[in-house]
Amino acid sequence: MVIYTCENPDLDHKDKDGNPDPCHENDEKKPMACGAACADVVLGVKAVPVALWFGKERALPACPKSMPKADFNGGAGILAPYACPECRCTEPVCTFGPVVALGGDACTGPVLGAADPPPAWDGACQTSSIPISNVGSYSFEPTGVTGCAVAEDPLPPPPHFGSSSMWETTARACRHADDAMCPPGEPCGIREEELPSGFRSCVRLEGATPEGAACPAGFPESFVFYADVDEGRECTPCECAPAGDAVCLSVVSLHEQADCGDAPMIAAPVDELGSCADPGMAYNGQGVAASWVQNEPGTCIASGGAVTGEIKAIEPAVFCCKSVHGDESPGRPPGDSSPF
Template identity: 35%
Template structure:
C-alpha cells in the first residue's frame, strides 16, 4: 500500500506507513494429533497444547423417515342406566364403567344392574383415536474425534501419532510441502433438533360398533343391542318393567370395516437450528 504524507511529517513516514500496513501473521509449525477424545496424548515435554478442537464437519440435514400408525376405532367405556324412561331423568342411577382400552370383548362388571334399579340404558358411540406419528428422531451424530495442536520445533520430526503442519488463515492456499488443508474449531454447541413427525387426517375412516347387552355374565343371553357410528349421538333404549332382565354384561363388535390410514405431513424429518462454533483454526499438513 502506498503511503503519502506532507513534507512536515516526513520524519514520521516510516512509523505511519507501518501503522497503515495490515498485519500478516507468519505461519508457525505445529504438530497435530487426531483421534478419540479419551486417548489424546500430552504434547511433547509436557507443554500445554496450542489448542484442542473439533474437526469442522457438515453433517447431513436429514433426520430420517416419518411414519404414521393408523387411526383406531374403540368402543366407549362408559354406559349409564336411568331409573325412568329415556328423557325423563338426567342423573343416571348406575354407571357401567369398562376397563380403559376395552377392545369390545365380553365384559361383566363386578355387580350386575338389578332388574328394579333401571328403566332405560344409554349407549354411547365409539371413539376414534387419531393416527400416531413416529417419535421425533435425533439429529445425525457428530464425530467424536478431536484434534490436539502442539507447538512444534520445525527442525525435529513429529512424535509418534502426530503429523507436521503449519498454521494458515482463511482463504490461504497450502504450500506443496504441506498440501492437506485441515479446519478445526475449539468450541462447538450443538443446538440442532429434528422437526417432529406429524400425521395428516385419515384419508378414509369408518368406525361403527354393534353393542349388545346381556342378562348373563357369559354373554350368551342377549336382551338388547344398538349400532352406533363415531359421529352419532348417544342412543337411549327403554325397558318396560315386565320384560326387564338383569343387566349383567356387554360386548361390542365392529359393524363396518375400519379404515383409518394416515400419511405423514412430511415424509422425512429434517434438522432445525444449528451448530454454533468458535472461530476456526486453519492448518496445512503433510498428510
C-alpha cells in the same frame, strides 16, 4: 566427540567476532527460546511459529520429531450431517364406547349407572353393572379410535465434536516443545528445511480473531481454521393424529343373561355419533356384548422429526504462512487466502 547444546547445529555459522557459533548462542537479536529452528523474519506481532498442514484427508498426520507438540487440531467447512429419526405411529384401532343408564327418556335425566368396556375390549360378553329399575333410556356412547401414538421418538446420534471427520478441510499445526513464542519485532519462524512433507512454514497469531487480524510481512497467506463447533441443532418432537377417515360402526346388545346366551333385549347400532334407546319395559340387564359391522380405523398422520437450529464453527485460529510461490507481499487481513 563434540556435544552441541542444540539439536541441529549450524557448523559453518560464526558469531559477529568470527568465532564458531553452531547454535547461534551469540547472535544479536537472538529470538527468545526459538533456537536453531528460527528463520530470520521480523514479525511485528505476537505469534507462535508453527508447521501447518491442511488437506482433505480424514487422518491427521503425526507431528515430526523436531516439532512434536500439536499446537492446533481442527478444520474448516463443517461436514456434520444431522439426521432426525422418521416419525412413526402405532396402528389405529376402533373401540367400543360405554353404555350409560339414564333416568329420563331420550337419554336425559340423571345417570343411574354405566357398563364400561375393559381396555382393548373385543366385544365379547361382559357382566353388566347397569341398574335394573328406574331406567328411562340407555345412551350408547360413540365408538372411537385409539392408537395413533408415537411409536418411538429416539434422539439422533450426537456428532463427534472436534473430530477430523466433521470438517471438509482438516488442519494440524505443530510446534517445538520449548513453547517458543515470537515476541513483536523478533526474528522467528520455522526453517524451511525443518518442514515435513505437506507442511508449510507459518505463524499462528496469538489471540487474534479473523475480523481484526492482519498478517505480517513475510507471511502473506492467511488461513482460518476452527477447533470446535457449537451444536445448536435438534429434532422437533414426533406427533401422531388420526387422519379422520375412520369408519367404526358397531352393534351393542344388552342381555338378561350374564353370559349373553339369550336373545338381546336391546341391540343398538352405534357409530361415531352414538345412539339412544328406550327400554320400553323393565329390563334385568346382566350382560353386554358388541360386534363390528364396519371396522375401518383409518390411518394416522405422523408429523415432526424435522431439524431445527444450526451448527456453528467456534474457537478460530488465524494462521499466516509463507507463500509457496515466493510471494512475500505485505500482509493482508486473514480471509484473503483460503484452502477451500
